């Protein structure tokens with residue numbers, strides 16, 4: 001598990017970027033937390049800098065839309081999914097799981 005931030009540091013509508021590698025973007029979409037790969041699969045934009053729209057994030061560079069639940073792009077120009085990671089909250093701290101080499105913790 002990787003410590004991302006405290007719950008207070010990630011209010012609804014906000015995101016945090018974990019530099020990695022791999023870089024991970026953690027979002028609070030209306031109170032639900034999601035973690036996906038931060039790097040857009042079209043080019044190298046940071047999705048943590050994108051715009052939240054419900055359970056989707058719009059890439060800040062060319063506006064591809066990714067589903068935070070699955071990592072799948074829902075429109076061009078991105079064609080490939082970004083990875084998704086499990087988010088856990090424990091005692092007011094947000095953790096991300098699923099990064100290679102970090103699962104055993």
Ligand code: FES
Nearest residue numbers: 040042043059062
């Ligand atoms: S870099 Fe994300 S859509 Fe182009």
